[in-house]
Amino acid sequence: MYNEEMVMDVEDFDEDIKLRKQLIEEAKQAAASEDRSLVHKEINRLKRQWKRIPYRDSAYENELSEEFDAVMDSLYGMRNEGYQGNEERKRELIAQAKECAQSDQIRAAGEQMNDLMNEWKAIGSAGKETDDALWEEFRTERQKFFDHRRQYWEDRKEQFANAKAIKTELIAKAKAFEDSSDWQKTSEALRELMAEWKAAGSAGKEHEDELWEEFNKSRQVFYERRNQHYEELHEVQGQRLQQKKELIQQAKAILDEQLFQKEQTAKMKELGVEWKNIGSCGKGKDDEAWSEFRSIMDEYFDALKAMNEQKHAQWRQRMSEIRNRKQELIQDQKRQIKRMEDEIIGLLGERAIADMEDRIEDKKDFIAELENEVAELDQRLDEDQRKGEEA
Numbered sequence: 303m304y305n306e307e308m309v310m311d312v313e314d315f316d317e318d319i320k321l322r323k324q325l326i327e328e329a330k331q332a333a334a335s336e337d338r339s340l341v342h343k344e345i346n347r348l349k350r351q352w353k354r355i356p357y358r359d360s361a362y363e364n365e366l367s368e369e370f371d372a373v374m375d376s377l378y379g380m381r382n383e384g385y386q387g388n389e390e391r392k393r394e395l396i397a398q399a400k401e402c403a404q405s406d407q408i409r410a411a412g413e414q415m416n417d418l419m420n421e422w423k424a425i426g427s428a429g430k431e432t433d434d435a436l437w438e439e440f441r442t443e444r445q446k447f448f449d450h451r452r453q454y455w456e457d458r459k460e461q462f463a464n465a466k467a468i469k470t471e472l473i474a475k476a477k478a479f480e481d482s483s484d485w486q487k488t489s490e491a492l493r494e495l496m497a498e499w500k501a502a503g504s505a506g507k508e509h510e511d512e513l514w515e516e517f518n519k520s521r522q523v524f525y526e527r528r529n530q531h532y533e534e535l536h537e538v539q540g541q542r543l544q545q546k547k548e549l550i551q552q553a554k555a556i557l558d559e560q561l562f563q564k565e566q567t568a569k570m571k572e573l574g575v576e577w578k579n580i581g582s583c584g585k586g587k588d589d590e591a592w593s594e595f596r597s598i599m600d601e602y603f604d605a606l607k608a609m610n611e612q613k614h615a616q617w618r619q620r621m622s623e624i625r626n627r628k629q630e631l632i633q634d635q636k637r638q639i640k641r642m643e644d645e646i647i648g649l650l651g652e653r654a655i656a657d658m659e660d661r662i663e664d665k666k667d668f669i670a671e672l673e674n675e676v677a678e679l680d681q682r683l684d685e686d687q688r689k690g691e692e693a
Contacts, residue, residue: 318355322366325352329373348374389428392436395421399443408454415447462506469513472499476520485528492521536584543583546591549573553598562606570602618683625679632672635665 325348332344352370357363395418402418405411422440427433472495482488499517504510553573556566577595582588639662646658 403446
């Protein structure tokens, strides 16, 4: 018969067998999990708990041990695969940390370095010795970045100070232009100051906004004055344009009359004087209006010139015809004198001879008068021709 001690031993054995089966089941569940970090934790726990169970060197225990070892071998394999994957990912993080350490985009690199650190912590182990070596590489690159960032900000402080000094000087220059009325030159000068402002770089978050507000305030003072000036100028130019359009209409009305008399010509010249006195209405509009006005004026004075040339030609023609008629009359009088001189030879009475001689003298006086008139006509024609050639 079994004694009490033997009964208790059997009960303990059954409980141990139950624990071993439970650990085998837990090992299988861990092997089926996709969480590699769970595998690493479960291996150590399962090993510790399995060793705590008393071993009685039974065949069934050996069978369970072989099953447990087989599952644990699978877990070891999974852990080793996880180690390899973790090592590869950590080496990738080291390479990215090295890029951050060399980057000049300090803010972005700092954010990325924090992300790399968070991911490093989440990756899990690649094996203790490998972890230690990889961490040393990663820590070294992080330290390089921090040293680079510290030097960057020290350099930036110096740059901020230089930029602040430059921008303070630019503010004084901009302020000097606030009351300027040389709109074009001052606008160009302010554009140059703006280019210098941008080239100076940042004066640092502490000062940049305040400096910009002061600099821009002086610019806006000038630009508001300039805009007001041009608004007023545009209004005046609009009025001037309207005045010039009215002159164009008046000139066109005179041209349409086609009279070309002194009164119309004087009015046209008066319109030209009025046009000059009006002033500019803006470059583009001024050119367009002037082109239209000038076209009408040219057409009128070209027609006036053509009419005057025609009248002049007619005058010369009349003068030439008058001269020719006088010249013919002179020749006719000379022929009459010749005939009268021939007739005087046949006259017998003294009185008849004297009367003929008086008639001859009258014709000679008439010829002399005609010759003077012809000479005067020739002189007028010559003077007219000379004036035409000089013109």
